[in-house]
Amino acid sequence: VEKEEPYVIAFSQCMMDDVWRQAMMLEMNIEASNYDNIRIVIADAKESNETQIKQIQQFIDQKVDVLIISPNQSDSITPIAVEAYRKGIPTIIVDRKIGSEEYTAYVGGDSYEIGRIAGEYASAFLPENATIAEVWGTKLSSPAQERHLGFINGLKKKNVNIKTVVGNWRREIAKKEVSQLEDFNDIDLVYAHNDVMALGAREAISERDSALVSKIIFLGVDAAFGKGAGLEAVANGLLNASFLYPSGGDQVIRVAMKILNKEQTDKKYILNTAVVEKNTARTLLLQSDQLINYQNRIEQQKRNIDMLFQKFSMLRHSLFLILSL
Numbered sequence: 001v002e003k004e005e006p007y008v009i010a011f012s013q014c015m016m017d018d019v020w021r022q023a024m025m026l027e028m029n030i031e032a033s034n035y036d037n038i039r040i041v042i043a044d045a046k047e048s049n050e051t052q053i054k055q056i057q058q059f060i061d062q063k064v065d066v067l068i069i070s071p072n073q074s075d076s077i078t079p080i081a082v083e084a085y086r087k088g089i090p091t092i093i094v095d096r097k098i099g100s101e102e103y104t105a106y107v108g109g110d111s112y113e114i115g116r117i118a119g120e121y122a123s124a125f126l127p128e129n130a131t132i133a134e135v136w137g138t139k140l141s142s143p144a145q146e147r148h149l150g151f152i153n154g155l156k157k158k159n160v161n162i163k164t165v166v167g168n169w170r171r172e173i174a175k176k177e178v179s180q181l182e183d184f185n186d187i188d189l190v191y192a193h194n195d196v197m198a199l200g201a202r203e204a205i206s207e208r209d210s211a212l213v214s215k216i217i218f219l220g221v222d223a224a225f226g227k228g229a230g231l232e233a234v235a236n237g238l239l240n241a242s243f244l245y246p247s248g249g250d251q252v253i254r255v256a257m258k259i260l261n262k263e264q265t266d267k268k269y270i271l272n273t274a275v276v277e278k279n280t281a282r283t284l285l286l287q288s289d290q291l292i293n294y295q296n297r298i299e300q301q302k303r304n305i306d307m308l309f310q311k312f313s314m315l316r317h318s319l320f321l322i323l324s325l
């Protein structure tokens with residue numbers, strides 16, 4: 001019983017050190033546990049376009065069976081992603097987009113729609129002539145642009161004054177940039193393109209004036225599980241609401257499997273969103289705890305099976321040696 005060589009699914013991830021992306025990895029691993037003929041290889045570009053381009057080039061040279069890319073910045077990563085596709089490697093783009101239709105499939109949430117729903121939601125809390133602090137993700141990434149546009153179009157109030165801050169998707173950067181705003185007193189609402197930046201903004205405001213945070217509405221995006229992520233923050237009341245941006249980790253593996261099995265795939269898999277307020281956040285948190293527990297058990301069982309398999313191979317080998325004496 002020799003094991004067959006598994007298919008290699010390569011994943012070029014723009015960054016790893018982030019709660020939303022850790023949730024994505026967990027979802028990928030859960031889905032991947034269903035198949036024993038694949039191996040997932042991950043390269044972390046650590047938010048560098050150059051590193052990501054090099055890593056994708058290596059995957060092309062290795063002729064991996066499927067390539068998954070979550071691009072750091074859309075324009076910079078487009079040429080190398082297109083090159084992979086043109087060289088015949090099935091290429092799945094996940095989360096952030098590239099500036100071309102030359103890929104096999106795209107998996108991700110609808111950031112424009114998320115922004116629009118957030119804009120509508122925010123309007124219910126806003127007075128006339130309101131002031132909003134909008135904390136941007138990296139300006140050159142598609143979700144930041146779409147979450148901004150959607151939000152502006154979703155706003156139902158006129159004469160809104162928007163203070164723009166760029167947080168590059170990072171809690172610490174958002175905190176620093178918000179703390180450099182001259183005045184917080186007029187801010188009615190903070191809309192951040194992800195939850196960790198909303199938390200950074202909240203921290204900056206609360207450090208200068210702790211009474212102020214209870215008067216400001218804080219909205220984020222992602223609603224991811226895990227320590228320091230959005231679900232926890234909404235459940236604890238640090239954020240008023242978040243808008244679910246599913247990671248697509250499980251879907252991306254299912255699409256990769258379809259490609260490997262030579263089944264037809266769609267061009268786009270657009271994932272749904274939902275408003276997540278306190279009660280929903282609590283329920284989702286409980287569910288995610290269960291999920292993590294199950295996955296730990298599955299992984300333990302897989303390790304047990306692998307060990308059994310190794311023992312069996314060794315036994316077989318010894319038996320063979322004895323018989324050939």
Ligand code: FRU
Pocket residue numbers: 015018020021095096137141143169193194195221222245
């Ligand atoms: C994580 C992240 C998420 C966000 C997504 C956008 O790296 O910043 O918080 O929703 O990337 O691409």
